[in-house]
Amino acid sequence: MTPYLSSEERFFVATKCCIYIDGKILVIREKKANGDAHWDLPWGKISKREMEADVISSLERELSEELWDSFWVREKAQLFHVQKAYEKAFHSDDILPFIFLCYTLELDEVPQIVLSDEHTTYRWIEESEIATLDSWRTHFDSIVKKAFESKNI
Secondary structure, three states, X not given: OOOOOOOOOOOEEEEEEEEEEOOEEEEEXXXXXXXXXXXXXXXXXXXXXXXXXXXXXXXXXXXXXXXOOOOOOOOOXXXXXXXXXXXXOOOOOOEEEEEEEEEEEEOOOOOOOOOOOOEEEEEEEOHHHHHHOOOEOOOHHHHHHHHHHHHOO
């Protein structure tokens, strides 16, 4: 087992994105290794190269990989929240520390979404629908609430 703490805490940095249009935010149903699924936001880990160069590159890469072929957010994405969480690793029982950089992104039109194999479905939800979705990724229903509040969607 890989320890998540050492003399210097090791952690992963990832981007999350609350994509919204017409008062609704996009949420995706992400498959878990055990076959279960949970609701989440589009996200991905930031590579060391991306951390050194440009964090937004990670967000653009993940949106392109998970949702549609090509997407550039450089001028539109706004950081609205930073979340520290300890989460179980995807393929082991290790508990890993993450720092999530959470962005909002307003779209002018609904894109053609093509989900990656990691996801089962997606929905555009209003704030009142947050509590109606079961199996949220830990703490991310509260992140979606904060996104609605920060944008007065």
